Amino acid sequence: MTDTITNWTKSDDARVEDAIRRGASRRDLLKMMLAGGVALSAGGAVFSRAERAVAATPVSGGHLKAAGISASNADTLDPAKAALSTDYVRCCSLYNRLTFIDVTGDPQMELAEKLETKDAKTWTVTLRKGVTFHNGKALTSADVVFALKRHLDPAVGSKVAKIAAQMTEIKAIDPLTIEIVLKAANADLPFILALHQFMIVQDGTTDFSKGVGTGAFVLETFEPGVRSIVKKNKNYWKPGLPNLDSFEFFAISDTSARVNALLAGDIQFASAVDPRSAKLVEAQKGFELVKSTVGTYTNLNIRLDMNKPDFVMGMKHIVDREQIIAAALRGYGEIGNDQPISKANVYHNPNLKPKAFDPDKAKHYFQKAGVLGQSIPVIASEAADYSIDMAMIIQSSAAEVGLKLDVQRVPSDGYWDKYWLKAPIHFGNINPRPTPDIYFSLLYSSDAPWNESQYKSPKFDSLMLEARGMLDQAKRHEIYNEMQTMISDEAGTIIPAYSTNADGISSKVKGLLPNPLGGMMGYAMAEYIWLES
Template identity: 60%
Template sequence: MRDITNWTSHDDTIVENAIRRGASRRELLQMMLMGGIALTAGSAILGRATSALAAEPVKGGSIKAAGFAASTADTLDPAKASNATDYVRCCNVYNRLTFLNGQGETVMELAESIESSDAKVWNVKLRKGITFHDGKSFTAEDVVFSLNRHLDPAVGSKVNAIAKQISSVKAIDESTVEITLEAPNADLPTILALHHFMIVADGTTDFSKGNGTGPFVLETFEPGVRSIVKRNENYWKDQKANLDSFEFFAISDETARMNAVLSGDIQLGANLNPRSLRVLENNPAAALFISKLGTYTNLNIRLDMAPGDKTGVAEAFKYLINRETIQKSVLRGLAEIANDHPVPDTNKYHNAELKQREYDPERAKSLLEKAGVLNQEIRITAAEAASSSLDYAMVVQQAASQIGQKVAINRVPSDGYWSNHWVKDAVHFGNINARPTPDILFSLLYKSDAAWNESGYKSEKFDSMLLEARGSLDEAKRKEIYGEMQAMVSNEAGTVIPVFMSNVDAVSPKLKGLVANPLGGMAGYSFAEYAWLEA
């Protein structure tokens, strides 16, 4: 049995999150007993965790937080947001029509209600009395403008592939919007909770001002450098932000990011590699905020570029990657084995019947030989910006060397990685944040015309199945279709997804109020609205 002295802040976080999800005292004690904690120690831990959650938020104070990537392409245009840095900043200054809470439930935000009798025509009732930071009243026209931007090719919206299902958006009156879809989609309220669907003021062209309805007002925005926001005293929610102000920037070097938390220079360092846990676990200067989200780093082999355009090359890498090594050694157990498709087992549509692909270097060798590339060097582009990708690349390189395959790691800077290498290089890594539905994942990443189609996968059958599942109100039918689509992606696409990663953020022990959120790390990137500093 373990005693309370070797129970870590990571374990405290797990217990606190379980309480937030509604776990009973009996369930929590059983969980700790399975982890080797004595009953008396477990009761003490429960008391401590319950007290932490019951603590009253404190108003005031300022914090600094650091993400892992920044560039001059940083944007406050939610339609163009493409990474965690953009998402955090957009969450500071804007709101969405809906929001996903910590339990993964879709709740209303700027919308008062969203209803439909056929999943095709949706009536959206908006909250009244809300103003933008510049004093302009929030109306239906702002929603119409914001949603239509995703349909305009000139905007370059990152969710254009998803938004294309919208055939019209019109204002019925100042507080009512009607959204008509090309075909029924029961997931629309959840889709509108994505970060890209933040609502901006009608006619906005200068997004550097960050004029939204959100919890903070923008003071400074320097792309590639930093942003500073202050609390919106006119925020429409009864519970306004607790913090007076918040500064966000990037520290690309992970060790430097971790040390900044330990020294107290910042109060949150985002997305740390699990190897950092050795330093952080028993250090009183930092706590761990761990979220199991369905996030993953994947190896992408473009099917329309050499060498991936040769039959069997992409499949070979799926057998060549050692998933258990990544799970246990690279990620120190903070991961779940994946099967080369993006739907985790926490999702109700997960295909549990799909046979797990095993590590089989000899089979990989055979496929590479048949493709005629075994004696050719294959370059894999990796960067710290794609979490743990350099470690993954070395795991692949080592396995490849054992079968005579030459693999070179093309290490590039994090700055500019997403605009210069991701989706573009022949073999490269991605880092995909969790999404709440298979429809969103498949629409963003695997639909033939998706902007984020990382391996250039194209299948008319897949595209038609996507539409069929989206429009069905039969849950059993949807599960069947999504199950087959997972198998298609696993077997046909050029995306190698070895594990689903737990997200690890290092935080000051005084930073409270963080709740895991299915939309990503840093509490779904919305942590600043709910966080507070212990006195």
């Protein structure tokens, strides 16, 4: 049977291209194509044409200087320990994963040539032939087994140890074949292996300071907390990539300084341009913004082990979400409903409404909690995007009903080590993940490593395990809807909005596309973009 595209014209292709440039989600693009008569199975062809048109013709050469938002002495080249966007960018330059997530949100093969299963529990990975590490060693199954097993070793301190724990057996079948057996069926394994922490490192590696991987670039300089410089891997296994000769990456934590560096020509790429600066970038000839709303959010975390449930419920009703989008995000966002699955995800629950801004109801809960008249510390920092502005807006609303929130602004440096997950009330900043199970495993299960509000529910844990291996997508959707409702009603995380990420670039930077894993093309931009001469 041949797929057909009915009533679809070149002008419709242009609409898709424009939507990609503007950061449309996969859901938005699919709706657009279905409305235009595109069969689902033919949608890939439309995506491909649009991506090619957006990308144009790559040019080889050039040195790109890019600035991220944060850096510290804890910066790492060990993928297992990567926790911040700056770590992800460096690791994506130096290493590869078995799979990766493309612009449509689907997993594609990278170091894996095939990933097969009959029951979603036992998986066979077939590696590509002819892939070599930077030091000339050929990639084999031993490297993959070593890289994956590292996450199971508590001494490594892997950020995805909880997710990796479901891999009960990882063994080499032959030099290019690996078998992975899971504790229970999980249909999401191809997505999981695309997480940044699951980059493949060389068998036996203990010193990561040299960044030896199979990736598009070879490490030249790495100064934690300062900068990194990488040069083109001339033996890279992907034909024609990378386009850049070299790539320099460092952090400028102050947004205004980062944007000024872009406009002055000191850098060609400024990540996470805040809404205040966005119009300035757009108004300057020779510069552009690449926008995407794919599930990034800044949330207010109220630890349930340190605060009363009535106080938490009161806080959920004192948050004016529309004002936060208008004033803090300057319109660069979508209303959030206190759970992490945004509209960009196919499993988003569209029927779950956000808690209404209701000062009277909030005051009722605050009175029940006995907190009126008290001074309650709230920790905010520029390290968590928009958190300071969000905190001030919430503080003002709370003051009107007699609740005093003491907003304490702390430095970006050390915020994630000293305050995140630790302070009774603090802000977080979560990058997109491709599946609900990954969000839930990292952030909401009882033993989640990043359980920001210390939410613990045996029922939630049971539902998570039930949905994980389910192949009935309708039933799976139903369970995820229930879990999103539980988080919204019971957890101590308040997610007022899903923010629109905007990366500022010189108009000479080409090939940058939105990606469901976050800004900077899912943090893998260095491999794919180029500089127009």
